[in-house]
Amino acid sequence: MVVGLPTKPDAAGPEFDEDQVDLIFHALSDRTRRDIMGKVSQSEQSISDLARQYEVSFAAIQKHVSVLEKASLVTKRVDGRQKLVQNNPETLRRATELLAEYERIWTQRINAIGQILGEERQVGDRKRAEERKRR
């Protein structure tokens, strides 16, 4: 459970409506589509480039790309006779921002654990020093 976080103003990222969120998660629920996302994040690729890298038909890849496109995760651009697929950084940017907020929570937690363990160490050191004195 997560509470009490400062959050960013709405202007920081695109807002999604529920339908769009459904599309995004339906799109990302498939392993091949996630893999395509990874590949086009590195460089834009044509559908035939992509099709060569999977053991499925050109049509199947075309379908996957179209699902990703409907979810605004990728865009297509025409280059001569081929269509190049590229990722849509805006959508992924919002996900990244949200994960960064969560990251801050954990940084805080780890610092707190470090403090607890540090205090225990000091108590342990003091006890050992007292024992030495007694001896």
Added chain:
Amino acid sequence: MTVISTTPDREKLEMTVVAEFDASVDQVWQVWEDPRKLEKWWGPPTWPATFTTFEFTEGGKAEYHMTGPEGEKAPGYWRFEAIEENRRIRLLDGFATEDGSPNDQMPNMVMEMTLDEAGGKTKMTTVTKFNSLEELEQLLEMGMDEGMTLAMGQIDDLL
């Protein structure tokens, strides 16, 4: 010295956090196993956590609440899915209703924590898996303090 690396995976909606503590595996295990220690770090400083039930066994449940600056209470629960002593904990973390039962209207997440001994120190890895971007968004906006909107992160964005 605590070394931290965090690896967000925005496509899989996972966050991996690795920390190294200058302590034994057993000591780090204690900050999870002992609810009085857990309370000292689980909640953010402005929303400390109080654990009222703590069944530290596979299938067991923990009930807790966080108390906000205005005295408001946010109830949550854990369900321990796997526990391997001094090694691994896997749990479901979610929001609860007033009576402590899971609130199905609210998001939950699965967290897995692993400890490894590393040259006299202890490496702690936590992987948190969110169900969706929408749920993550809902989680992070929960209980936010409207007055704290201009935090460090945003200042960075403005520069």
